[in-house]
Amino acid sequence: MTITEAEIRERTRTLVAEVGADAGQVEFRSAQWRAGLAAVQYPEGKGGLDASPKLQTAIEDELRSAGVKHHSMLINPIGIGMGMPTVLTYGTNEHHETHLKRIFTGEDIWCQMFSEPTHGSDVAGLASRAVRDGDEWIVNGQKVWTSLAHHSAYGMLLVRTDPEVPKHKGLSYFILDMKSRGVDIRPLYQITGDAEFNEIFFDDVRIPHSNLLGDVGDGWRVATTTLMNERVALGGSTAPKGSGTIASLTALWEQKVGSLSSGAREAMRDRVSQLWIESEIVRLTTMRSRANAASGNPGPEGSVGKLASAELNQKIWNAVMDLLGSDGMLHEPGYPLSRNRGTSGYSLSKAFLRSQANTIEGGTSDIMRNILGERVLGLPGDVRVDKEVAWKDIPS
Ligand SMILES: Cc1cc2nc3c(=O)[nH]c(=O)nc-3n(C[C@H](O)[C@H](O)[C@H](O)COP(=O)(O)OP(=O)(O)OC[C@H]3O[C@@H](n4cnc5c(N)ncnc54)[C@H](O)[C@@H]3O)c2cc1C
Structure with missing residues (x-):
């Protein structure tokens, strides 16, 4: 469908008139989702209208000038900014149904568990392990600097599932229910005095195989x-x-x-x-x-x-x-x-x-x-001596 900026603005004004700029967060954002005005480039029925992403700015503009209280992605920054596009791109229809709308409305806060104490910039070298056990995976290890984990219902978890292959090839990516048994979330205090982020310990945490995004070993691409x-x-x-x-x-x-x-x-x-x-x-x-x-x-x-x-x-x-x-x-x-x-x-x-x-x-x-x-810019690449080495053989 080709939809113009004027039509998008009109639809947004209609949404505000019907729901009311003062409506509660979940009520307003649920209606925005149903109207296809959540992420306009997403498919119809999944928060969007299959339209150009350029039109999203016009929606934000209309919502702001109408004084809508809950239009900012800051209500769930990691979920909306990163979780939604990742689930949309690699998730099954069931993942879409379960998660996309609830991320957008802020009913489920999400966090991102990539960084580890020894692997931040070099996140592909991370050490937390997941081992398959039938229809489940058992996770052990530690993450750090995990923003909002203490408020989160779900998290994006990157773990090593195959130590025998080079580091980028042995990773898998899961959706983790943060209330799972064995997940221990501990706040870390920052220079501001706040504890925005946390360290997280995994002790035999079980994740259903159905929570995998992408294929086993495909975690780097998803990440x-x-x-x-x-x-x-x-x-x-x-x-x-x-x-x-x-x-x-x-x-x-x-x-x-x-x-x-x-x-x-x-x-x-x-x-x-x-x-x-x-x-x-x-x-x-x-x-x-x-x-x-x-x-x-x-x-x-x-x-x-x-x-x-x-x-x-x-x-x-x-x-x-x-x-x-x-x-x-x-x-x-x-x-x-x-x-x-x-x-x-x-x-x-x-x-x-x-x-x-x-x-x-x-x-x-x-x-x-x-x-x-x-x-x-196409300049020569960084030095990457461990790129083709099996992860288990990289000196730590
Ligand atoms: C406020 C805050 C919130 C965060 N939230 C999250 C979160 O929610 N989830 C999550 O997973 N992580 C989070 N992080 C972690 C963040 O992604 C890492 O801190 C960051 O990627 C850097 O990793 P590191 O701290 O291990 O530093 P290191 O990777 O050890 O880097 C140390 C220094 O070396 C430099 N360096 C490293 N490699 C290279 C290279 N190849 N070339 C040139 N210089 C290099 C770095 O620039 C840096 O100056 C957060 C961090 C902060 C500060």
């Missing part, structure tokens, strides 16, 4: 889909011009400008203007790379937005700290690393601390540069 979508999801906001992180800086600039000396004012004006321009470039680039994410398989161009937005975010929060001066050293009651989280208010100094993770999470900036160098 690549998840990772490419992660980079698009993390790659900056498509919110309106001048909003998002840069809005915090421009608001603070307006508040502080009168108190700056003329020299500091000139220098800071240049810096704020430059960061505003860079924000707009990243926003437009992100819109282009999201528009390419047809049916869940974006290419390496997602790494452009991820790299640029991570580094820009840090530059913006550094400028915010410089403008705050000594006030930037003040933190919320309960800091540091208090288990009494006290995080209800929006804190600029906390956002600055949180931004330090931007160039690590979802793949470091070094890894993004490697991907872009090799896969977009």
Whole structure:
């Protein structure tokens, strides 16, 4: 079906009129799913309309201007950004029926269990093992830095099923019910004082074979889909011009400008203007790379937005700290690393601390540069001496 932007906008306005901008999260998002306006490039009956992914921005735009409360993917960032496209691409019809809509509505929060204590950037070398036992697999091992695991109903789990073959060929990818017996989730506290992520221990965890995504040994290919979508999801906001992180800086600039000396004012004006321009470039680039994410398989161009937005975010929060001066050293009651989280208010100094993770999470900036160098610019590849060696023979 060829559907125009004007029709999509009209359908979105009709949805809002019928359900109401103030409807609850699950009610509104269920109706959005049924209307095919959840992920417009997905098949009809599965949250989409088989339409161009470029039209999704028009839907977001309409929902935002209508004041719909629950339109952000942040209600379930890993599930919506990475789980949905992976399940859509590699899942069976039964997986689609069970999971897609509940991820979108936020009824089931999802997490991603790839990183391990010794394998982050080199995730293909991971060591957690799954061994087949009839219609089930038995998993033992450990994951780390698993965001939102403590809230999650399901997780995307990458494990080694064959140590006899090279590292990329012996992996398999499962959907894990996080309430399974033998899953031990322990929070890890960050520099912000929050525990967004966790370490997870698996002790003889049983997973039904039917929870496999893709084939046995095909886990790397499935994981690549998840990772490419992660980079698009993390790659900056498509919110309106001048909003998002840069809005915090421009608001603070307006508040502080009168108190700056003329020299500091000139220098800071240049810096704020430059960061505003860079924000707009990243926003437009992100819109282009999201528009390419047809049916869940974006290419390496997602790494452009991820790299640029991570580094820009840090530059913006550094400028915010410089403008705050000594006030930037003040933190919320309960800091540091208090288990009494006290995080209800929006804190600029906390956002600055949180931004330090931007160039690590979802793949470091070094890894993004490697991907872009090799896969977009065609430069010579990184050194990979273990690529053809059986995983069990790689020295640890
Ligand atoms: C806030 C946050 C949330 C996260 N959430 C999740 C999550 O939900 N699920 C999950 O699975 N993981 C998650 N992670 C983990 C994240 O993916 C890893 O931290 C990241 O991939 C880096 O791995 P590492 O920490 O093991 O660092 P390492 O891989 O040990 O890297 C150390 C340093 O070496 C550099 N380096 C490594 N290899 C190369 C290379 N080939 N070329 C050049 N430089 C290289 C890196 O850039 C880095 O500077 C999260 C991390 C953070 C900070």
